[in-house]
Amino acid sequence: MEPFPGQFYMVKAGRGNDPLLRRAFSLFRRTSEGFQVMYRIKGRGTSLLREMKTEDTLEVLGPLGNGYPFPSDEQTPLVVAGGIGIASVFPFLHAHQGRAFVFYGARSGDEIFMLDELRGMGREIYISTDDGSLGTKGSIVDVLNNYLDSSRTDISRFILYACGPHPMLKAVSKVAASRGITAYISMEANMACGLGACLGCVVKTKTGYKRVCKEGPVFKSEEIVW
Ligand SMILES: Cc1cc2nc3c(=O)[nH]c(=O)nc-3n(C[C@H](O)[C@H](O)[C@H](O)COP(=O)(O)OP(=O)(O)OC[C@H]3O[C@@H](n4cnc5c(N)ncnc54)[C@H](O)[C@@H]3O)c2cc1C
Ligand code: FES
Incomplete structure (x- = not known):
């Protein structure tokens, strides 16, 4: 397949x-x-x-699992990656032909991967690191917020995609909720079977517990009970 x-x-x-x-x-x-x-x-x-x-x-x-739903032609993806989370959004950025912005954060510059390839795809990239060794010092979600504050694009045209550590996903969800932007986030969980059988990977959602391996790993951020 x-x-x-x-x-x-x-x-x-x-x-x-x-x-x-x-x-x-x-x-x-x-x-x-x-x-x-x-x-x-x-x-x-x-x-x-x-x-x-x-x-x-x-x-x-x-x-x-399910994967990221693709945006409509009118929507501009804002893709947020934390550390190794870039692995999950990379094929999305590769497959999506239209304009997309990448917000990529890590602990330090040596944990920022595939920068040349991402630039080669013609993506506009914002980088932040916790230690300031590459890009802006601090959280990538702050960089995202600053971008949204200064953007002249109608905010309803944006759609967020995110993969990274749990606190980053939670912060992205908060940004999405406060600004009325749809966000798709890839959740991480300890997985035993990966096939929906063991229920070891469930996350709490507003409509009950859902399996990250089967109903996810990508969820609408508004679904998750943090
Ligand atoms: C959908 C998804 C995609 C991922 N993609 C990537 C990726 O592209 N790159 C990457 O580096 N990491 C990725 N991860 C994280 C990666 O799966 C873990 O880092 C990896 O399992 C670590 O394995 P380890 O043996 O080195 O670490 P360890 O910490 O020794 O083992 C972690 C593993 O132990 C098992 N485990 C531990 N505790 C429990 C428990 N309570 N219940 C059931 N099982 C348990 C699970 O199989 C768990 O994955 C992803 C995780 C998910 C859920
Ligand atoms: S890992 Fe077994 S149900 Fe998801």
Whole structure:
């Protein structure tokens, strides 16, 4: 099945039963040979992935989940990424032909990835880092707010897309709610099965608990109970 931006794969890191559970990784890039993911070393699974060689094989399930709905021709996407969250929105930016603005924040400049590629796509990019080593010092959501304050575009033409740490998603949702902009956010959760069976990944929404792996990972921000 052809993957859609915002979908993900469950990847079995290592051999045998250690670790038992597959790890979730967003579709990063489609290639002629298959697809790529981009990952950050976090714990055992990602450390094992780093040790794999080109000729090794991996068990992979996917593509899974819903992905980002595309904007209408009248809408201009404002895409907010935090750290490794860029992996999820990158294929959206690649596939979307129209104008789009990227707001990309990380702890420091060495955690800002794919900048040349993003610029090569002709995107207007705003960068911020916590330590000020690249772009504006501080939160990318503040940069987004400043942009919206100074923009002369009718705000109803914007649509937000975001992927990153939970506090950033919560802050983006607040911006969206206060300004009346629709926002689609990709939620993260610990996943065991990735297939909707174990209920390990649920998030609380205004219409009950929903599975990030099945009804998500992309939700309208107004749906989430923070
Ligand atoms: C939809 C989605 C897309 C993602 N895309 C990316 C990406 O593109 N790049 C990236 O770097 N990261 C991504 N992540 C995060 C990534 O899945 C985790 O960083 C990764 O699982 C870490 O694995 P680890 O073994 O290195 O870390 P560890 O912290 O050792 O293990 C984390 C994993 O342990 C399991 N686990 C831990 N606690 C529980 C629990 N309470 N219940 C059930 N299972 C548990 C889960 O499988 C969890 O994923 C994504 C996550 C989601 C949900
Ligand atoms: S990970 Fe099992 S239901 Fe989502």
